Amino acid sequence: MTDVSETDGRTMNYGKEQVAVYRTFGTPLEGVRTIPESQFTGRDNTIFGAEVRVQVEGEAFLPSFSEGDNSMVVPTDTMKNFIHHQLGEYDGATLEGFLYFVGARFLEQYSQMDSIRVSAEELPFEERPVPGEDGFESSKLVFRVADSESGFGEVALDRGDDDPVIKEHTSGVTGIELVKVKDNSFVGYVQDEYTTLPERENRTLYVALDIFWTYADSEDALGEDPERYVPAEQVRDIAQVVFDWFDVNSIQDLIYRIGERTLERFPQLESVSFEANNRTWLKVRDDLEGDAKVLREPPRPTGFQQFSMDRNDLKGEDVE
Numbered sequence: 470m471t472d473v474s475e476t477d478g479r480t481m482n483y484g485k486e487q488v489a490v491y492r493t494f495g496t497p498l499e500g501v502r503t504i505p506e507s508q509f510t511g512r513d514n515t516i517f518g519a520e521v522r523v524q525v526e527g528e529a530f531l532p533s534f535s536e537g538d539n540s541m542v543v544p545t546d547t548m549k550n551f552i553h554h555q556l557g558e559y560d561g562a563t564l565e566g567f568l569y570f571v572g573a574r575f576l577e578q579y580s581q582m583d584s585i586r587v588s589a590e591e592l593p594f595e596e597r598p599v600p601g602e603d604g605f606e607s608s609k610l611v612f613r614v615a616d617s618e619s620g621f622g623e624v625a626l627d628r629g630d631d632d633p634v635i636k637e638h639t640s641g642v643t644g645i646e647l648v649k650v651k652d653n654s655f656v657g658y659v660q661d662e663y664t665t666l667p668e669r670e671n672r673t674l675y676v677a678l679d680i681f682w683t684y685a686d687s688e689d690a691l692g693e694d695p696e697r698y699v700p701a702e703q704v705r706d707i708a709q710v711v712f713d714w715f716d717v718n719s720i721q722d723l724i725y726r727i728g729e730r731t732l733e734r735f736p737q738l739e740s741v742s743f744e745a746n747n748r749t750w751l752k753v754r755d756d757l758e759g760d761a762k763v764l765r766e767p768p769r770p771t772g773f774q775q776f777s778m779d780r781n782d783l784k785g786e787d788v789e
């Protein structure tokens with residue numbers, strides 16, 4: 470006989486990924502706090518898309534692995550249909566709120582699921598300008614299918630006594646790609662017999678960035694209180710403003726400053742983390758007038774930086 474303790478600690482889960490789902494005319498996100506680094510004040514949610522991943526766990530699934538007994542198995546195809554359906558039931562306005570909603574619904578519907586992890590990448594769309602009465606305005610109907618940065622969310626839920634309990638959560642913005650054409654350096658690094666990279670006092674820096682954050686109180690991630698919600702657009706905008714403002718000496722230096730500013734702006738956040746990639750172009754010509762250069766793609770391999778920070782890293786300086 471198999472008891473629970475014997476199965477403790479093993480990896481056993483299954484689920485569905487790449488579940489793309491779209492919703493039109495959702496609940497608008499209104500009432501977020503504005504910050505000086507961003508023009509973002511809310512989202513209409515006229516169109517919303519996400520690619521969802523769901524992963525479920527439960528001791529009841531062991532016989533499906535060990536004995537080929539599917540009597541407790543919810544097909545992953547059904548999971549996909551369930552996600553599609555629940556986006557129509559969700560009446561909130563955020564990606565993380567939807568992930569919590571759909572996760573909680575799964576636990577309610579299928580008692581054999583002990584816990585669930587749901588994550589998603591937003592599939593972004595952009596408003597398009599059309600001529601209106603006072604110049605151009607955003608079309609209310611036509612959107613560009615965008616290849617831009619997108620929101621990210623993940624929640625892991627356990628069954629609680631009453632409502633599900635959020636065991637882990639992460640929010641984020643992924644796919645940021647920024648180029649700064651001058652006022653960046655990379656100097657002062659280790660020089661030895663293996664070094665071929667010349668020091669650069671002023672390089673054109675191209676960085677790809679994913680930024681993730683956690684809240685001190687995971688409920689704040691859901692967006693039910695929009696004043697305490699951190700929109701991915703505002704973090705994206707902090708990143709580009711900090712890049713514009715500071716003459717940094719490396720990507721390491723850049724992401725630390727973005728992290729500091731993000732934690733200072735949003736006291737409700739517990740931590741911020743980064744995955745950065747260096748895509749800096751190589752110089753072909755700099756014999757042109759002024760700061761002008763001709764550049765080319767870098768060859769492989771590429772460098773990366775990962776960093777996480779929390780409130781202990783702040784030096785206690787106020788931001789205006």
Ligand SMILES: O=c1[nH]c(=O)c2[nH]c(=O)[nH]c2[nH]1
Pocket residue numbers: 655666718719720721747772
């Ligand atoms: O911002 C950078 N950080 C590095 O650690 C590094 N290493 C390198 O070759 N180029 C760069 N750029």
